[in-house]
Amino acid sequence: MNATPARRVLLTGARAPIALDLARQFAAAGWQVHTADSQPAHATSASGAVHCHHRVPPPRQQPAGFVQALARLCGQQAIDLLVPTCEEVFYLAHGRTQIPASTRVACMELPLLRQLHSKWAFLGLAASTGMRVPASQRVHDIDQARQWAGSRPLVLKPEFSRFGVQVRLYRNGLPANAPALDGRPWVAQALLTGQEICSYAVAERGRLLAHAAYRPGWRMARSASYYFDAVDNADILTQTRALVAALDYSGQIAFDWIVDADGRATVIECNPRGTSAIHLFAGSDALVQALCGQGEHCRTPTSAAAMLAPMMWLHGAPLALLRGQWRRWQHDHARAEDVLARGQDRRPRTGVLRDLAHYAASALRGNGDLRAASTADIEWDGQPLP
Incomplete structure (x- = not known):
């Protein structure tokens, strides 16, 4: 009697440590785990939980090619479940109709995801559902921020950003010599304590x-x-x-x-x-x-x-x-x-050093610092997608 074939999951954004832990959790539950990324993702691909790692085009630079590659993988590998982990979720959401109907895609449609991703639109959406939100204002230059905030403690952050990058904290109010904003929409927000x-x-x-x-x-x-x-x-x-x-x-x-x-x-x-x-x-x-x-x-x-x-x-x-x-x-x-070395799954700890070396080399080639280099091909700042 033949054994029931294992269900198959495809995890994108394999570079992230959370993808590594998800791979372990799915494998422990009896799934065959596939991962995909436009980067080598040495740490996750080294895990004993991963059946196969697939390289795909970079979603930010090649959004159509990225989704097409995922669609082919889902068909060829008979993927039951597709789970995005990082900001590639937005590119996947935009092209999710191309994914075979037999594959469950664990994300919502792009218009709602954009609202949630926007640090300004989300606050209005959250307030409408009863969530408690801070006093905030969308601004386009430093004078608008100063006029709105007055002398109160203030947070300034780009409307679309990640990992706290470029966040400015002004605990004593906005000083006269505060640097100008960069032309993008920003969110001015009352600085909360807690x-x-x-x-x-x-x-x-x-x-x-x-x-x-x-x-x-x-x-x-x-x-x-x-x-x-x-x-x-x-x-x-x-x-x-x-x-x-x-x-x-x-x-x-x-x-x-x-x-x-x-x-x-x-x-x-x-x-x-x-x-x-x-x-x-x-x-x-x-x-x-x-x-x-x-x-x-x-x-x-x-x-x-x-x-x-x-x-x-x-x-x-x-x-x-x-x-x-x-x-x-x-x-x-x-x-x-x-999280890099759970139980007997120790090889990812060595793999992460290879990942860090990869991103360091990318940073030296002009892709910003180490953090920026690690997300340069997956970031999405709300721009229209083809």
Whole structure:
């Protein structure tokens, strides 16, 4: 008697550590895992969880070729489920009608994703569904920002951006010598005080199936974190459930929040894609079920913690010594699992060094710093797509 063929998943954005952890979760649940990226993605492709890694055209530079390549892969490999992890989701959403009907695509259509991706449009959408949002204004130059803000503490950020890049914080109000804006639309926002929390959810037709939230315990200055400490906040959960229900949402969605001393959460922006909270689902098939549109609502345990161990050593350790926080660093390091080397799957830790070398070489060729080089071919800033 022949065994039932394994279901097959294709994860795009394989360069991301979250793609590596998703690959492990799907493989543990009995799926055959394929990954795709326009970059080598050495860390993820080195994982024992990955059956095959496929190179595809860069979505930002070749959007049509990117979608066509995914469509061919889905047909040739009999892919049951296609899960985007990074900003390639927008290019996939634009061309999703080209994907074979036999493949489930875990994302919404582009017009809604654009609203969520826009740091200005999202606030209006969120407020309309009952979410708590900060006072904000869309501006095009520094004088508009100054006129709106007056002397109050202020955040300025491009309408479309990622990882906290180019965010400006003015805790004492906008100074007279504040640099001019660059011509793009920006969002001026009241600077809130409180704890920053990041959350992630998966929904199916408005029903919340999976939810996780974490405190970014260690991070680069005003940028992405590399330590993910699970937390539980009832207000975040309630507001998230209300938004996905109001939008009849399906797929992944994530938010950044500021939580005050009373536990009241104010949402400041949205990422309609995968985020690092995915690491907190390790060791369970709950997220796999959710991405298939199945299962009951699950939440990660608040005891969970995960980290990118190389960054904890290279950046976190020197920072802890400088700030006199060595004991805290030791405690945090001891209780978190390295997402690059879980269990017997250790090869990705070496692969990440090859990835870093690849992006460093790209940066030297003129693609900005290391972070910019790692996203130069997948970023989307709301521009029309062919």
